[in-house]
Amino acid sequence: MDSLTSLIDGFGTALTPINLLWAAIGVLLGTAIGVLPGIGPAMAVALLLPVTYGLEPTGAFIMFAGIYYGAMFGGSTTSILLNTPGESAAVVAAIEGNPMAKSGRGAQALAAAAIGHFAGGMIGTTLLVVLAPTVAALAVDIGAPDYLALMVLAFIAVTSVLGSSRIRGLASLLIGLTIGLVGLDQMTGQQRLTFGSLQLADGIDVVIVAVGLFAIGEALWVAAHLRRAPGEAIPVGRPWLGRDDVKRTWKSWLRGPAIGFPFGAIPAGGAEIPTFLSYVTEKRLSKHKEQFGKGAIEGVAGPESAASASAAGTLVSMLTLGLPTTAVAAVMLAAFQQYGIQPGPLLFEREPELVWGLIASLFVGMVLLLALNLPLAPVWAKLLRIPRPYLYAGILFFAAVGAYAVGGEALDLVVLLVIGLIGLGMRRYGLPVLPAVIGVILGPAAEQQLRRALQISDGSLTGLVNTPFSVTVYAVVLVLLAWPLVRKAARRTDRTTV
Amino acid sequence: MTTVKSVLRGRSELGVGALLFLLGVLVLTDALTLDADVAGRGPVGPGTVPLVVGCGLLVVAVLLTVDVLRGGRGEAEGGEDVDLAEPADWRTVLLLAGVFLAFAVLIGPLGFPIAGALLFWGAAYALGSRHLHRDPLIAAVLSLLTYAVFDQLLGVPLPGGPLMGVI
Numbered sequence: 005m006d007s008l009t010s011l012i013d014g015f016g017t018a019l020t021p022i023n024l025l026w027a028a029i030g031v032l033l034g035t036a037i038g039v040l041p042g043i044g045p046a047m048a049v050a051l052l053l054p055v056t057y058g059l060e061p062t063g064a065f066i067m068f069a070g071i072y073y074g075a076m077f078g079g080s081t082t083s084i085l086l087n088t089p090g091e092s093a094a095v096v097a098a099i100e101g102n103p104m105a106k107s108g109r110g111a112q113a114l115a116a117a118a119i120g121h122f123a124g125g126m127i128g129t130t131l132l133v134v135l136a137p138t139v140a141a142l143a144v145d146i147g148a149p150d151y152l153a154l155m156v157l158a159f160i161a162v163t164s165v166l167g168s169s170r171i172r173g174l175a176s177l178l179i180g181l182t183i184g185l186v187g188l189d190q191m192t193g194q195q196r197l198t199f200g201s202l203q204l205a206d207g208i209d210v211v212i213v214a215v216g217l218f219a220i221g222e223a224l225w226v227a228a229h230l231r232r233a234p235g236e237a238i239p240v241g242r243p244w245l246g247r248d249d250v251k252r253t254w255k256s257w258l259r260g261p262a263i264g265f266p267f268g269a270i271p272a273g274g275a276e277i278p279t280f281l282s283y284v285t286e287k288r289l290s291k292h293k294e295q296f297g298k299g300a301i302e303g304v305a306g307p308e309s310a311a312s313a314s315a316a317g318t319l320v321s322m323l324t325l326g327l328p329t330t331a332v333a334a335v336m337l338a339a340f341q342q343y344g345i346q347p348g349p350l351l352f353e354r355e356p357e358l359v360w361g362l363i364a365s366l367f368v369g370m371v372l373l374l375a376l377n378l379p380l381a382p383v384w385a386k387l388l389r390i391p392r393p394y395l396y397a398g399i400l401f402f403a404a405v406g407a408y409a410v411g412g413e414a415l416d417l418v419v420l421l422v423i424g425l426i427g428l429g430m431r432r433y434g435l436p437v438l439p440a441v442i443g444v445i446l447g448p449a450a451e452q453q454l455r456r457a458l459q460i461s462d463g464s465l466t467g468l469v470n471t472p473f474s475v476t477v478y479a480v481v482l483v484l485l486a487w488p489l490v491r492k493a494a495r496r497t498d499r500t501t502v
Numbered sequence: 503m504t505t506v507k508s509v510l511r512g513r514s515e516l517g518v519g520a521l522l523f524l525l526g527v528l529v530l531t532d533a534l535t536l537d538a539d540v541a542g543r544g545p546v547g548p549g550t551v552p553l554v555v556g557c558g559l560l561v562v563a564v565l566l567t568v569d570v571l572r573g574g575r576g577e578a579e580g581g582e583d584v585d586l587a588e589p590a591d592w593r594t595v596l597l598l599a600g601v602f603l604a605f606a607v608l609i610g611p612l613g614f615p616i617a618g619a620l621l622f623w624g625a626a627y628a629l630g631s632r633h634l635h636r637d638p639l640i641a642a643v644l645s646l647l648t649y650a651v652f653d654q655l656l657g658v659p660l661p662g663g664p665l666m667g668v669i
Binding site for chain 1 (some may be wrong): 515609
């Protein structure tokens with residue numbers, strides 16, 4: 005019951021007029037930016053970071069929550085109306101959503117997606133309220149070796165679950181870890197990889213890395229391959245659902261979170277896997293199997309609900325363990341660090357007003373999202389027609405504003421461009437971007453935990469594996485590492501028996 | 503020599519392996535030249551993790567090179583506005599990078615409103631927009647509006663430059 009009273013206090017914070025205003029601005033900005041083609045949630049959140057610099061933390065994070073959910077919803081609008089999803093989690097929305105829009109049922113597809121987001125978000129956030137304090141309470145006792153194990157798990161999971169090539173994922177992670185090394189060593193004050201430069205001694209700001217890799221890298225990559233004739237967006241009216249549609253979809257909305265939430269909480273790449281699993285489940289359970297691939301509404305409703313719930317699941321591990329499992333969570337963690345706040349088990353004790361205000365505003369944001377997006381959908385659809393030169397020039401412009409706002413240094417802009425060029429090269433050669441961002445954010449923290457653990461054990465390596473928790477986590481890491489080998493061996497034995 | 507050439511053709515990805523290797527060497531050199539006196543605090547000094555990362559980079563560089571020579575390819579990333587069928591247009595990328603560097607140089611002397619407008623206009627031009635009147639107008643309005651919103655409303659200071667001194 006403790007969390008219930010805290011939540012009510014949280015609503016007290018979230019429902020003050022000024023915070024309500026920040027939430028509304030966040031939802032509107034998030035949707036507007038997320039709808040723009042080529043901008044996924046991670047880039048939207050990274051680009052909008054500087055907007056919150058002048059705010060106090062509570063207001064900033066309330067706005068942030070709105071941006072997050074708004075950007076996710078905006079992304080699915082793009083895939084339904086344009087059929088060219090910008091990020092992997094929205095791929096599934098396009099499979100059924102776009103055929104629906106083509107056959108004149110775009111309004112229903114958008115409504116199914118919007119209500120799916122609402123339902124998934126509501127259920128997911130409720131689970132967050134129930135679970136997060138418990139997880140945080142359990143995690144209070146875990147020490148340096150356990151944290152290190154969790155971070156190693158995040159590193160390995162992010163490089164081997166995502167993407168087609170582990171070597172390339174690992175290369176990306178190591179690039180990120182290297183960027184994270186730049187600056188003064190936290191414990192001894194030694195300069196590492198600074199080459200005598202005073203500006204580099206402060207380290208490279210995580211926000212600049214995130215904006216550089218996500219925004220500049222993407223804009224430059226698109227510029228190199230700009231489609232001369234961009235896809236035509238399908239015009240759409242105000243979203244609505246008939247009684248038959250509701251009858252077909254309400255179960256899908258409720259099933260989505262069961263798949264989405266647990267996947268969001270573990271480091272398995274966020275919404276990509278659960279949306280796909282939800283799609284397959286809906287297809288199997290549907291009474292209208294023949295419609296799948298041609299515009300089955302369940303195939304929009306379920307995955308969208310799963311995606312939204314997985315976003316809530318992501319917040320569980322982000323807030324209670326300080327462990328980002330998706331690109332958006334990584335950027336949010338960077339935002340917390342900007343305010344000098346370290347997410348982790350103690351966050352719920354130290355900053356109850358902030359955390360519960362944030363959680364309450366997730367509920368508020370969801371309601372705002374539904375209330376604003378159903379009537380505004382035709383306006384959002386118009387944003388899809390923005391001329392591409394303006395869109396990508398705008399991305400570069402706001403990325404520059406964001407990087408400059410961090411410290412008011414022109415040199416930061418040069419660093420931003422260099423990291424952007426790295427991002428461009430990574431996209432060209434199929435190196436996933438997310439491991440690099442995770443490496444930059446978690447690298448320094450992991451080093452600190454490693455040194456702390458070894459200090460306690462006086463340098464003996466057994467100090468890294470002397471708790472049941474860390475041993476369990478390393479076992480999971482080993483399974484992840486060994487999995488492809490096992491599969492290869494299994495295939496080989498298959499072949500020999502045939 | 504022809505065999506070497508034919509092996510190298512279409513394998514610009516080998517350059518990625520080479521760059522990773524160089525980065526690894528750089529990290530290792532930096533780690534090994536750290537001041538040893540200060541490094542003595544605690545069992546793990548400031549050089550340990552860089553050593554691990556540097557060695558990791560070398561190993562990955564070698565593995566990646568082997569993968570590429572065996573025919574492995576990094577898949578170029580797709581997207582809404584990305585047309586991979588067309589050959590890459592590196593001229594645009596260079597132009598954009600140039601415009602961005604110019605912005606970094608000009609923001610000090612010219613201030614944000616002017617430098618920002620030039621950034622947007624230049625980038626839009628590089629990306630193929632050729633509206634002589636509309637482009638600069640949008641750039642100027644966007645830049646002034648952004649300056650006003652960030653500097654006045656959101657409390658994020660941006661340099662006004664000589665233009666704001668006049669107004």
